[in-house]
Amino acid sequence: MSVETILLILVLVAGFYTAWNIGANDVANAMGTSVGSGALTIKKAVILAAIFEFTGALFFGSHVSDTIQSGIVNSEVFAGNPLILVYGMLAALTGTGIWLQTASYFGWPVSTTHSIVGGIIGFGAVIGGIDAIYWDNVGFIFLSWVVSPVLGGLVAYFIFGILRKQIFYTSEPVENAKKLTPILIFVFVIILVILLMFHGLEHINVRFNFIQTVAISLGFAALCSLLSYFWVNGIEVPTASKEKQTPYNPEVILALDKAKKNLLLAQNSSVGSHRYQLSLLSDEIDNLSSSYKQNEDPELTRSQYAIVERIFGGLQIITACCMAFAHGANDVANAIGPLSAAISILMTGEILKTTVVPVWQLALGGVGVVLGLATWGWRVIETIGKKITELTPTRGFAAEFGAATTVVLASRLGLPISTTHTLVGAVVGVGLARGIEALDLRTTRDIFISWIVTIPIGAAITIATFYLLLEIFG
Amino acid sequence: MLSAIMNLFGRSPFAPLQSHMNQVSECVRHLKTLFEAVKRKDYDEVQSITDKISELEHEADVTKNDIRNHLPKSLFLPIDRGNLLEVLGLQDKIADRAEEVAILLTLKQIDMLDTFKDDFNEFLDKNIETFDCARLIIKEMHELLESSFGGAEAIKVRAMVDEVSFKEHEADIIQRKLLKSLFKAENEMTYSSFHLWLKIFETLGSISNLSEKLANRVRLMLELK
Numbered sequence: 001m002s003v004e005t006i007l008l009i010l011v012l013v014a015g016f017y018t019a020w021n022i023g024a025n026d027v028a029n030a031m032g033t034s035v036g037s038g039a040l041t042i043k044k045a046v047i048l049a050a051i052f053e054f055t056g057a058l059f060f061g062s063h064v065s066d067t068i069q070s071g072i073v074n075s076e077v078f079a080g081n082p083l084i085l086v087y088g089m090l091a092a093l094t095g096t097g098i099w100l101q102t103a104s105y106f107g108w109p110v111s112t113t114h115s116i117v118g119g120i121i122g123f124g125a126v127i128g129g130i131d132a133i134y135w136d137n138v139g140f141i142f143l144s145w146v147v148s149p150v151l152g153g154l155v156a157y158f159i160f161g162i163l164r165k166q167i168f169y170t171s172e173p174v175e176n177a178k179k180l181t182p183i184l185i186f187v188f189v190i191i192l193v194i195l196l197m198f199h200g201l202e203h204i205n206v207r208f209n210f211i212q213t214v215a216i217s218l219g220f221a222a223l224c225s226l227l228s229y230f231w232v233n234g235i236e237v238p239t240a241s242k243e244k245q246t247p248y249n250p251e252v253i254l255a256l257d258k259a260k261k262n263l264l265l266a267q268n269s270s271v272g273s274h275r276y277q278l279s280l281l282s283d284e285i286d287n288l289s290s291s292y293k294q295n296e297d298p299e300l301t302r303s304q305y306a307i308v309e310r311i312f313g314g315l316q317i318i319t320a321c322c323m324a325f326a327h328g329a330n331d332v333a334n335a336i337g338p339l340s341a342a343i344s345i346l347m348t349g350e351i352l353k354t355t356v357v358p359v360w361q362l363a364l365g366g367v368g369v370v371l372g373l374a375t376w377g378w379r380v381i382e383t384i385g386k387k388i389t390e391l392t393p394t395r396g397f398a399a400e401f402g403a404a405t406t407v408v409l410a411s412r413l414g415l416p417i418s419t420t421h422t423l424v425g426a427v428v429g430v431g432l433a434r435g436i437e438a439l440d441l442r443t444t445r446d447i448f449i450s451w452i453v454t455i456p457i458g459a460a461i462t463i464a465t466f467y468l469l470l471e472i473f474g
Numbered sequence: 475m476l477s478a479i480m481n482l483f484g485r486s487p488f489a490p491l492q493s494h495m496n497q498v499s500e501c502v503r504h505l506k507t508l509f510e511a512v513k514r515k516d517y518d519e520v521q522s523i524t525d526k527i528s529e530l531e532h533e534a535d536v537t538k539n540d541i542r543n544h545l546p547k548s549l550f551l552p553i554d555r556g557n558l559l560e561v562l563g564l565q566d567k568i569a570d571r572a573e574e575v576a577i578l579l580t581l582k583q584i585d586m587l588d589t590f591k592d593d594f595n596e597f598l599d600k601n602i603e604t605f606d607c608a609r610l611i612i613k614e615m616h617e618l619l620e621s622s623f624g625g626a627e628a629i630k631v632r633a634m635v636d637e638v639s640f641k642e643h644e645a646d647i648i649q650r651k652l653l654k655s656l657f658k659a660e661n662e663m664t665y666s667s668f669h670l671w672l673k674i675f676e677t678l679g680s681i682s683n684l685s686e687k688l689a690n691r692v693r694l695m696l697e698l699k
Binding site: 029032033109164168169170171173250253254302305309384387388390391392420421423424427428431432433434435436437438439440441442443445446447 | 478479480481482483484485486487488548549550551552553617619620621622623624625626627629697
């Protein structure tokens with residue numbers, strides 16, 4: 001067996017193992033919140049995750065994979081000895097694999113994406129020299145690591161703010177939830193479809209011009225919106241259990257309070273009989289308010305909120321699927337990017353001529369992720385699902401909306417980001433909008449630390465593994 | 475990486491706050507049977523109920539300290555942390571007052587005279603009623619969290635707060651009536667008994683005052699237009 005064949009096998013195994021690891025550990029972060037809130041059972045979550053992760057990886061994983069394969073390290077530098085690049089990519093894969101096993105054993109929150117990117121940068125800079133790295137691309141990547149949790153948080157904050165104002169703060173939560181659902185679906189689908197279709201599927205030769213893209217996205221969004229409208233209308237609004245003489249309406253009470261305040265103002269600025277008459281008027285208003293208040297059904301608000309949560313349980317299923325899709329698209333690149341670079345060199349004997357990752361490799365990555373999910377990942381989802389029950393469907397929906405759109409955007413731009421950090425940012429966004437009972441902000445400190453620490457460590461491990469491989473094969 | 479998401483959710487203080495209120499409620503509940511025993515002049519029973527109340531108050535203290543120990547600065551809450559701690563402190567004070575009333579009754583074998591017996595019953599009932607309204611407000615906390623402290627739920631709670639205020643006002647009026655009855659009977663008891671009854675009325679009255687303060691603190695958490 002020639003050296004090339006051994007290396008080829010090793011690269012395939014390492015790439016597949018990394019993909020398996022992603023399925024086993026990372027997918028749980030995307031789906032766990034939906035299981036915890038009760039929107040999905042574990043079985044449904046795993047099946048949906050498998051389908052959408054694979055689809056995301058296959059149809060949309062090319063952008064980020066291209067970046068990792070050829071957007072970080074300039075392979076021209078290794079034209080004289082292409083095998084060095086192979087060792088480097090293999091070192092990145094295996095080194096990261098070992099680092100991740102160690103980190104998960106100790107419970108450190110380490111990002112696969114950051115480790116691989118750090119490893120490739122480290123290898124490229126040390127072995128190939130400073131000029132071997134596309135520093136402007138790397139700058140964008142670093143920026144995206146900081147911006148993605150912030151953006152996820154902002155969008156989630158905004159969305160939950162809308163939910164708060166339009167649903168929870170109104171007197172008719174269920175009615176307003178029903179009205180809001182088609183709109184939310186429409187906006188969500190349109191953002192995603194536009195991102196996907198706008199030159200997004202070119203690597204499988206699917207091209208649409210601008211008008212076609214807009215038309216398809218509007219049409220698809222409208223269809224989803226319509227479907228959600230019919231589904232939501234099938235849900236009953238709870239009505240008061242007994243017949244009341246006057247229907248309870250908090251808007252009336254608020255308005256009466258305002259009227260009373262204005263009357264008091266008038267009363268204080270007038271004298272004599274006018275003042276006396278104004279005080280009589282404000283007494284009348286007091287009586288009116290209290291007669292309104294007595295007609296309230298105390299059980300009504302409780303059941304209304306329960307139904308709102310049920311509606312958003314359904315919505316959360318959609319956002320969970322999109323999270324899985326986005327995660328597949330962004331993270332499959334961690335395994336397939338290096339693999340693709342290495343295989344291309346091993347099979348052609350020269351450095352990369354094209355910068356496009358072949359579809360079969362994306363499919364291979366997808367299969368690896370699904371296998372990881374099926375053999376180990378479901379257990380992790382179960383664990384997370386049991387432990388995270390604080391996230392009700394409304395909160396989960398807002399957080400996943402923010403996270404999914406951010407990750408899809410980053411994937412479209414070809415930027416490898418950490419889906420977990422983005423989700424954490426989104427959940428913090430919901431918490432800042434007063435949506436969560438207790439948020440431990442020490443996790444954000446851990447994320448800051450991981451930004452600083454992962455690159456050097458990833459780089460160091462990759463370089464060490466590289467020299468090891470050089471010893472064995474060189 | 476899974477630990478990142480799981481560690482993001484801290485230990486919520488709201489459920490422990492509600493169970494603390496339930497413990498305080500247990501203390502206050504026993505006051506009714508306590509004064510029944512005083513009427514019957516069953517002073518052994520008075521002592522045993524007082525011991526029970528002391529025990530319950532201590533258990534409530536343990537819960538209170540547990541809550542305080544688990545509120546680090548890094549925990550982000552949907553309401554002002556100071557407000558939450560104040561509500562907890564007020565709940566704790568109510569339990570303390572209930573215990574104080576019980577202990578005052580054990581200091582000497584005191585008599586409840588017929589002259590102010592009825593007024594006193596009214597006073598006791600009104601105080602317990604005021605506290606009960608405050609307890610129901612704390613019970614609504616779960617719904618308030620769901621609705622992010624706004625909307626129809628907040629309006630409902632605000633109405634409950636107004637009710638507590640009104641009941642506290644009624645308790646004040648009854649207290650004045652009760653004190654007048656006590657003064658009328660001043661020659662039928664020793665000065666020490668008189669002084670002790672004054673102390674008991676004062677401490678009992680503070681239960682409704684504290685309940686009103688507690689209700690107002692909760693009102694500060696609400697998001698109302």
